Structures are given as structure tokens and as C-alpha cells.
Amino acid sequence: MRIDCDVLIIGGGPAGLCAARSLLGTGLKVLILERDPFLGGQLLKQTHMFFGSKEQYAGTRGFEIGQILTREVQASPNITVMLETVASGYYPEENFILALEKEKKLYQVYFKKVIVATGASEKSLLFEGNDLPGIYGAGAVQTLMNMYGVMPGKDIIMIGSGNIGLIVSYQLLQAGVKVKAILEAAPTVGGYFVHAAKVSRMGIPIFTQTTVKRALGRNALEGVEIVSLDSKWQYVPGTERKWPCDTLCLAVGLSPMSELLWQFQCEMRYVSELGGYVAKRNPFMQTTHPDVYIAGDVSGVEEASSAMLEGTIAGFAVSKALHKMLDSVDQVIQNSQTFLDEMHVGTIGEKIRNGLAKVEVDVCL
Amino acid sequence: MRIKEHPIIDFQKGKTVTFTFDGVQYEGFDDEPIAVALYANGIKTLSYSLKYHRPRGIFCCIGNCSSCLMKVNGIPNVRTCTQRIEQGMVIETQGKGAIK
Ligand SMILES: Cc1cc2nc3c(=O)[nH]c(=O)nc-3n(C[C@H](O)[C@H](O)[C@H](O)COP(=O)(O)OP(=O)(O)OC[C@H]3O[C@@H](n4cnc5c(N)ncnc54)[C@H](O)[C@@H]3O)c2cc1C
Ligand code: FES
Numbered sequence: 001m002r003i004d005c006d007v008l009i010i011g012g013g014p015a016g017l018c019a020a021r022s023l024l025g026t027g028l029k030v031l032i033l034e035r036d037p038f039l040g041g042q043l044l045k046q047t048h049m050f051f052g053s054k055e056q057y058a059g060t061r062g063f064e065i066g067q068i069l070t071r072e073v074q075a076s077p078n079i080t081v082m083l084e085t086v087a088s089g090y091y092p093e094e095n096f097i098l099a100l101e102k103e104k105k106l107y108q109v110y111f112k113k114v115i116v117a118t119g120a121s122e123k124s125l126l127f128e129g130n131d132l133p134g135i136y137g138a139g140a141v142q143t144l145m146n147m148y149g150v151m152p153g154k155d156i157i158m159i160g161s162g163n164i165g166l167i168v169s170y171q172l173l174q175a176g177v178k179v180k181a182i183l184e185a186a187p188t189v190g191g192y193f194v195h196a197a198k199v200s201r202m203g204i205p206i207f208t209q210t211t212v213k214r215a216l217g218r219n220a221l222e223g224v225e226i227v228s229l230d231s232k233w234q235y236v237p238g239t240e241r242k243w244p245c246d247t248l249c250l251a252v253g254l255s256p257m258s259e260l261l262w263q264f265q266c267e268m269r270y271v272s273e274l275g276g277y278v279a280k281r282n283p284f285m286q287t288t289h290p291d292v293y294i295a296g297d298v299s300g301v302e303e304a305s306s307a308m309l310e311g312t313i314a315g316f317a318v319s320k321a322l323h324k325m326l327d328s329v330d331q332v333i334q335n336s337q338t339f340l341d342e343m344h345v346g347t348i349g350e351k352i353r354n355g356l357a358k359v360e361v362d363v364c365l
Numbered sequence: 366m367r368i369k370e371h372p373i374i375d376f377q378k379g380k381t382v383t384f385t386f387d388g389v390q391y392e393g394f395d396d397e398p399i400a401v402a403l404y405a406n407g408i409k410t411l412s413y414s415l416k417y418h419r420p421r422g423i424f425c426c427i428g429n430c431s432s433c434l435m436k437v438n439g440i441p442n443v444r445t446c447t448q449r450i451e452q453g454m455v456i457e458t459q460g461k462g463a464i465k
Binding site: 035036037042047061063121122124131132133134135136137139140143144145146148149150151152174175176219220257 | 366367368370371372373374376378397398401404405409410411414419420421422423424425426427428429430432446447449
């Protein structure tokens with residue numbers, strides 16, 4: 001079946017929802033495709049309160065922000081949402097996106113502009129036995145525990161001390177699960193000091209320059225062999241020790257889900273600071289394909305606050321490109337760009353700044 | 366195992382449904398994915414890899430990695446970490462007895 005819209009938004013996480021919200025009241029026909037049975041993306045499992053300013057929902061918990069955005073978008077007459085619908089491919093000859101609803105119904109979706117906000121997927125780590133049941137991405141643990149109220153295990157070791165590793169460790173304690181230790185391969189803790197201080201206060205030890213060498217167990221995880229690393233990230237012989245645990249949680253980063261952007265033949269670049277392959281884009285989130293915009297993790301892995309700002313920018317930029325913008329459009333775009341820049345200042349923002357410098361182009365085409 | 370008390374979240378559960386896993390009957394809620402209902406019942410091995418017959422469980426739980434594929438109502442390769450559980454579903458471990 002054929003569907004026509006002005007703006008197609010792929011992915012209904014914070015980035016996609018903020019993009020949609022920016023198109024409220026423009027009269028443009030907006031369609032959101034979301035493969036889950038609900039909107040909100042990863043926000044729905046984030047139980048911590050957000051930082052930043054009032055516009056960025058400071059002091060509100062992630063899942064509540066997800067609910068607020070969902071309500072706003074669902075109440076607007078010019079936005080249609082298709083849930084349990086995957087955007088499965090782009091067909092350049094006829095210029096449509098093929099969408100599959102509930103594994104049954106196929107649609108050809110035609111659009112004037114598309115905003116790709118598909119998020120990111122979790123990375124794994126290379127070690128012997130890394131496929132045993134009981135070894136999960138930190139996001140899976142968040143999903144099980146914060147969305148469905150199911151405990152991932154009893155006795156957990158966390159790998160990675162970035163913000164996700166720290167936050168999920170804290171959330172595990174809240175759910176009543178014991179976190180034995182957090183291991184970090186680098187010489188220093190990766191995440192914000194506030195999060196690290198919180199888990200330390202709760203008695204979780206963080207071991208730096210330490211990693212997992214192999215997983216123990218035949219049918220399910222029974223423990224791990226850990227090892228110390230030297231300054232060149234090599235195993236220090238003789239430092240291996242075995243720790244029992246039933247769950248190993250890998251918080252070792254995310255990589256952008258950019259498959260559709262390859263299909264659109266956007267110019268892509270591998271940028272390790274941003275998690276993997278990302279599309280080049282201008283400050284309005286427009287890629288080298290003039291009809292394709294990006295926002296959120298797919299444009300470089302960061303966090304929910306930046307995903308919301310990027311979504312806002314992309315939405316307003318599209319309304320402008322289609323000449324259906326609200327009067328304040330330039331001002332809003334500029335404000336969001338300023339907020340984003342503020343998030344990238346200092347030593348904490350340095351990595352993202354360096355990454356963005358590799359993909360940001362002034363003008364496309 | 367289900368979390369009974371949580372300082373922040375009040376878990377709203379859907380309707381109770383019954384399903385079978387490898388012939389044994391279990392209970393779950395109709396608003397949760399199949400793999401989540403299995404985990405809540407203490408079942409962590411969902412399939413076996415084809416070539417080396419290694420056990421597999423959830424890895425990402427958001428439909429990205431294919432670690433949770435199972436046979437559901439006779440249909441193989443169902444992504445059980447996102448597919449909702451339904452009353453009377455017949456769930457089977459996938460790849461059991463695969464030839465090494
Ligand atoms: C599991 C997980 C946990 C995280 N936890 C935190 C945290 O605690 N704090 C934090 O600040 N950041 C966290 N992050 C980082 C993340 O960057 C942001 O929180 C934020 O959610 C990113 O927003 P997004 O809209 O880009 O992506 P997402 O929130 O991932 O939303 C993308 C949406 O697109 C949908 N989708 C993907 N592909 C398709 C397709 N082909 N067709 C249709 N729909 C599709 C997905 O189902 C999803 O709903 C987490 C990330 C993950 C993956
Ligand atoms: S666990 Fe990754 S797709 Fe289901």
C-alpha cells in the first residue's frame with residue numbers, strides 16, 4: 001500500500017519525538033515509524049533525573065520526559081504514528097522507504113524530507129566465552145529491570161565506568177541486585193564525577209586498568225577470569241584471578257545504527273569518538289543527501305539531552321526547507337545550537353567536540 | 366525473578382497469560398516480551414547456535430542483535446526480546462539437537 005507524507009521520521013526515541021514536536025502546527029503531514037509497540041526509545045528505561053536547563057527537562061526523570069513527549073506528539077492532528085512498524089529499506093529508483101507493520105503489512109512510504117533518528121546498538125567485547133547466557137549489554141539490563149521489573153541476575157560484575165556503566169550499577173542497587181565491582185580498562189574512570197561518587201558511596205569498588213579475560217561456565221555464566229592491564233593495554237602476566245558471578249554487564253559503548261544512511265548514499269565517515277560510522281552533516285543536521293536529516297545517536301552517540309536538541313534542530317530546519325516554518329524558527333534553531341555547544345565545553349565535551357569536527361561541514365551541496 | 370519493591374518505579378503489569386516453554390506451562394504478563402517472561406521464570410537459555418551448539422540468551426533486549434531467536438507457535442527465528450507474549454503461545458528452544 002502507498003502512503004504519502006511531507007516529513008517522514010524514522011524512530012520515535014527522544015530525537016525523533018523532538019523532531020516531530022518541532023513540526024507541530026506547521027500544517028505539514030508528518031509520519032513517525034517506530035518498530036517498538038510504544039514511543040520513547042531508550043528514555044523509557046532511564047530512571048535518573050536529567051541535568052541542564054528547564055528547556056532540557058532538568059530535574060525530571062528520563063521515563064517521565066518520554067511520557068511527556070509522547071503525549072504531546074500523539075495529541076497533534078498533523079502527526080501520525082505507526083507503531084510496531086520497521087523502516088526496512090530505501091528504494092532509490094522510486095524514492096520510497098519500505099515499511100513493514102507487525103511483520104505482516106508492507107507499505108511504500110513516499111516523503112519530501114526524511115529525518116533518520118534510529119538510535120544506536122550496543123557494542124560487545126572480545127573475550128573467550130563472551131556469548132554465554134548471563135552476559136548482556138548494560139542497556140539490556142536497564143530494559144529488563146526498569147521497563148519490565150525483572151532482575152537480570154543476583155551477582156553482577158560491570159565492565160566499563162562510563163556514564164552508562166555507572167548509572168546502571170546504581171540502578172541495579174536500587175532494584176536490590178548486588179554489584180560486585182566495576183572494571184575499567186583505562187587508567188581513569190570514564191563517566192561524570194557525580195555518578196562515580198554515588199556508586200562509590202554505595203560501596204561498589206571500581207578497578208581501573210582491569211578487564212575480563214574469559215567467561216567461565218558451560219551452559220550459563222558462572223564466573224569471570226579478570227586480569228590487570230599495563231599502560232599499553234596488555235595483560236599483566238600472573239594477575240589473573242577468578243571471580244564467581246551469574247551476570248556480566250558490558251557497558252562498553254554504542255555504535256550508530258546507520259544502515260539506512262548508507263542506503264541513502266549519504267557521505268559517511270568512521271569517527272571513533274562518535275561510536276562508529278556517521279553521516280557528514282551541516283549545523284542544521286542535514287546530510288550530504290539534501291532530503292535526508294539526522295538526529296540523536298545515529299548522528300553520533302551521546303546522550304538523551306543532546307538527542308532532543310538535535311531532533312529539535314532537524315525538525316525546525318525541515319520546516320524551513322519546506323517553507324512551512326513558524327516565525328521564531330531561526331531563533332529556536334540558534335538557541336538549540338547554543339545549548340548543544342554548551343554541552344560540549346570543557347574536558348568532558350572534548351571527545352565529542354573532536355568527533356564532531358570530523359563530520360561537520362558548513363554547507364551541504 | 367521479579368522485582369517486588371522499587372524506590373522509583375511502580376511497575377504496572379498487564380493481564381496474566383499462560384504459555385508453554387518446551388512443553389512446560391508458565392505464566393507471564395501480556396504486555397511483556399516473550400524473553401522477558403521467560404527470564405522472570407528463571408529461564409535464560411533461549412537457543413543453541415547452529416554450528417557449535419553453544420547456548421544463547423538475551424544480549425541487547427531491544428531487537429538489535431538476534432541473540433534471542435526462538436521458535437514461537439512453530440515459526441522459527443522469532444525475535445523474542447521484542448515480540449509480546451500471548452495467551453496459549455507455544456515457545457520452544459531453537460537449535461536443540463543441532464548437528465555439530
Ligand atoms: C539501551 C540504552 C540505554 C541507554 N541509557 C542511557 C542513559 O541511561 N542515560 C543517557 O543519557 N543515555 C543513555 N543511552 C544513550 C542514548 O544516547 C540516549 O539516551 C537517547 O535515547 C538517544 O536517543 P535517540 O532518539 O537517538 O535513540 P533511541 O532512544 O534509541 O530511539 C531510537 C528509536 O528508533 C527506533 N528504530 C530504530 N530503527 C528503526 C527502524 N528501522 N524503523 C523504525 N524504528 C526504528 C527504535 O526502536 C527506537 O525507539 C542509552 C542508550 C541505549 C541504547
Ligand atoms: S536480545 Fe538482541 S535482538 Fe533480542
